[in-house]
Structures are given as C-alpha cells and as structure tokens.
Amino acid sequence: DADVTQTPRNRITKTGKRIMLECSQTKGHDRMYWYRQDPGLGLRLIYYSFDVKDINKGEISDGYSVSRQAQAKFSLSLESAIPNQTALYFCATSDTDSNQPQHFGDGTRLSIL
Amino acid sequence: SQQGEEDPQALSIQEGENATMNCSYKTSINNLQWYRQNSGRGLVHLILIRSNEREKHSGRLRVTLDTSKKSSSLLITASRAADTASYFCATGRNYQLIWGAGTKLIIKP
Numbered sequence: 001d002a003d004v005t006q007t008p009r010n011r012i013t014k015t016g017k018r019i020m021l022e023c024s025q026t027k028g029h030d031r032m033y034w035y036r037q038d039p040g041l042g043l044r045l046i047y048y049s050f051d052v053k054d055i056n057k058g059e060i061s062d063g064y065s066v067s068r069q070a071q072a073k074f075s076l077s078l079e080s081a082i083p084n085q086t087a088l089y090f091c092a093t094s095d096t097d098s099n100q101p102q103h104f105g106d107g108t109r110l111s112i113l
Numbered sequence: 114s115q116q117g118e119e120d121p122q123a124l125s126i127q128e129g130e131n132a133t134m135n136c137s138y139k140t141s142i143n144n145l146q147w148y149r150q151n152s153g154r155g156l157v158h159l160i161l162i163r164s165n166e167r168e169k170h171s172g173r174l175r176v177t178l179d180t181s182k183k184s185s186s187l188l189i190t191a192s193r194a195a196d197t198a199s200y201f202c203a204t205g206r207n208y209q210l211i212w213g214a215g216t217k218l219i220i221k222p
Contacts, residue, residue, distance in 0.1 A: 004155075031208075042201060042212040043156075050208070058209075090155060098208050099144050099163055104155035 003027045006091050006105035014113050019078045021108045023091030029103070030096055032074040034058075034066060037088040037107075046089075049074055050096075081112045118213050119202055125219040132189040134216040136202030137182075144205040145178055145185045149198045150215070156201065159187075192220045 004025045013019055023032065030051045035043040045058030047066040055068055063085060065077045078085055088109050092102040120135045136145070144163045148156040162169045162178045162185070169176045175188040189196055197220045203210040 040214055042214040043203075043210075044212070045209060048209070092156075098205060099161065101146055101148075101158035101161055102156075102210060103158070106155045107153075109153075 002105065004091060004093055004103055004105040006089075006108050008108060009106065010109045012111045012113065013081055015082055017081050017112075019081050019110070021076045021089055021091075021110070023074045023076070023105060025072050025074075025091075025093045025103075027093050027103060028071075029093035030071065031094045032068065033092040033094070033102065034064075034074070034076045035090045035092065036060065037090060043090065046076065078110075083112050086110060086112045119200070119216040121216060122214070123217045123219070125221060126192060128192055128194055128220050128222050130192055132192050132196070132218055132220075134187045134200055134202075134218070136185045136187070136213055138185075138202075138204045138211075138213075139183065140204075140206065142180075142204040142206050145176075146203045146205060146210065147174075147176060147185075147187050148201045148203065150201065151198045159200075161205075189218075192218075194220050194222055196220050 007022045033048045034046040044060050049055045049068045052068050067075050088107050090107045091105045094102045118137050146161045147159040150156045160171045160176050162176050173190045178185045199215045199217045201215045203212045
C-alpha cells in the first residue's frame with residue numbers, strides 16, 4: 001500500500017461546485033502539505049500543516065481551505081470551484097527535521113468545466 | 114514565486130550517455146533537493162544536499178552545490194530508458210520547499 005494516498009485520482013466537475021480532495025498517510029509524519037502543479041510552473045504550495053493544530057497558508061491559498069482531521073489526514077477543499085483551478089494537486093508529508101525529504105501521493109487530476 | 118530555475122527545460126540524449134541538469138536559486142537555503150516525476154505520477158525524492166555540503170552521490174546520481182553561485186547540478190551517469198522523466202529541484206528554507214519548473218529528460222533507445 002502507498003504511504004501517501006490521495007482520493008480521488010481524477011475528478012471532473014462544474015464551475016461553482018464544492019470539491020474536497022483527501023489525503024491520508026501511514027508514514028507517521030507530523031507535517032503535511034498541499035501543492036498545485038500547472039504545466040511549466042512546477043509545484044506551488046497551497047497550505048501546510050505542522051501538526052493537527054497548526055495550519056498555515058502557502059503561496060496560493062486564495063479559493064482553497066484545508067482541514068487536518070488527524071495526524072494522518074489532511075483534506076483540501078475548493079468551496080466554489082472555478083476553471084482556473086484546473087490542475088494536478090499533490091499531497092506530501094515530511095518528518096519534523098527540516099533536512100528531510102517530502103513524500104508525495106500520486107496526485108489528483110482535477111478538471112473544472 | 115519560484116526560487117529554483119532548471120536548465121535546460123528539456124533534454125534528449127541517447128541511452129548510455131550522461132545527463133546533466135542545472136538549478137539556480139535566489140536566496141539563502143538550508144538544503145537543496147532533487148526529485149523525479151514520471152508522467153502523471155507523484156514526485157519521488159532522489160537526493161538532498163545540505164547547504165554546508167558541496168557534493169553528494171547516490172548510485173548513478175551525482176549532485177553538486179555551489180552556494181556562492183547559488184547553483185546546483187544533477188548528473189545522471191550511464192542513462193537508461195527508465196530515467197525518462199521530469200526532474201525538479203527544490204530549495205529548502207524556513208521549513209518549506211520552493212520548486213523550479215523542472216527539466217524534461219528523454220532517453221532515446
């Protein structure tokens with residue numbers, strides 16, 4: 001089983017709909033992240049959480065919200081989806097040591113029509 | 114904003130040749146990391162080099178870091194078809210990673 005699991009893997013929805021992307025991890029890491037990937041732009045950080053009670057905005061948090069339900073679960077919501085939120089979304093985890101790598105799920109491909 | 118910039122954006126070489134990718138960044142860092150992404154998949158960590166290190170090896174991978182020039186290079190020796198992927202550098206600072214746009218590497222059989 002994957003260490004970082006994202007659901008759904010693909011989603012097509014309409015403008016204005018509320019969408020939730022879910023992430024769960026079995027690595028026991030405190031830190032979790034949500035990124036967005038657009039072609040040619042690399043990854044951009046949406047939100048990050050250093051523990052259940054610590055949630056922080058990233059570079060591009062507008063239009064998104066998150067919930068850290070437990071150490072192992074971190075969900076991303078789009079309250080009212082718009083077409084320019086069409087992208088590939090990744091969840092990642094890391095240890096508390098800043099010199100440790102991040103571990104990624106396989107991503108959610110989200111299309112908003 | 115993107116901290117790292119990879120060069121070249123795309124690279125196509127013959128199997129067995131060496132591939133070199135470069136990454137430049139703008140501010141001070143704690144570490145620099147390289148990741149690989151196969152098409153449509155998540156990113157896989159390859160190697161992390163700390164700011165006080167100059168060179169690091171892992172199998173066929175060699176990473177160098179020059180903090181005075183704010184640059185790093187990733188060398189893949191004896192390339193294989195399975196190395197075809199996009200490669201990203203990410204700079205670690207203040208407990209976050211800031212990513213470049215990646216180099217797309219194609220290994221021709």
